[in-house]
Amino acid sequence: GQQVMQIPQYQHVQEGEDFTTYCNSSTTLSNIQWYKQRPGGHPVFLIQLVKSGEVKKQKRLTFQFGEAKKNSSLHITATQTTDVGTYFCAGMREYGNKLVFGAGTILRVKS
């Protein structure tokens, strides 16, 4: 079945440093979504990427979708303590009904 791998599992950075999490799918995706889960909270949608090679930005966050539509990344510039949480990617196959979530990357920020 479809698998979505996400690395790293965990990252601890100093406030102000950059952070990147990577997502790879075993199959070509129709789209990929990113979610953020704050400690003790529930996942909240951040963004969806659909087009091959697409790049989207949300303030300090940059999201990329690979040319082959099998990988994606989320990059945070100059992390802040408010960035802490778990970041999940989730991919869907063409004409699929369900998202397959990566295992998530836990981000901790030291101030």
Add this chain to the structure above:
Amino acid sequence: SQTIHQWPATLVQPVGSPLSLECTVEGTSNPNLYWYRQAAGRGLQLLFYSVGIGQISSEVPQNLSASRPQDRQFILSSKKLLLSDSGFYLCAWSLRRSSGTSGTDNEQFFGPGTRLTVL
């Protein structure tokens, strides 16, 4: 606006006891509904999803079951809980895709979750 409710928020149950978790959505019609489980510090495991009343797809064989008695109600049940059933249970909804569309999808909106501890 749409809202999603889950209850209870926390639950402590003995091994072998039954389980019923409820999820309801307001402000939308014909949603896709999902049940996920998240073990402590881990990712989201899709348990069940539903595209309509009475239509349930199971993703993982287990002692859990799901039902959708009404359009915006999704219930997760078990007859006998196991220790391994402990976790954070999340219900989610999304808009139903138009037939014949691909490439785009609708985001999933998660409920606040139920923290289940089986002792």
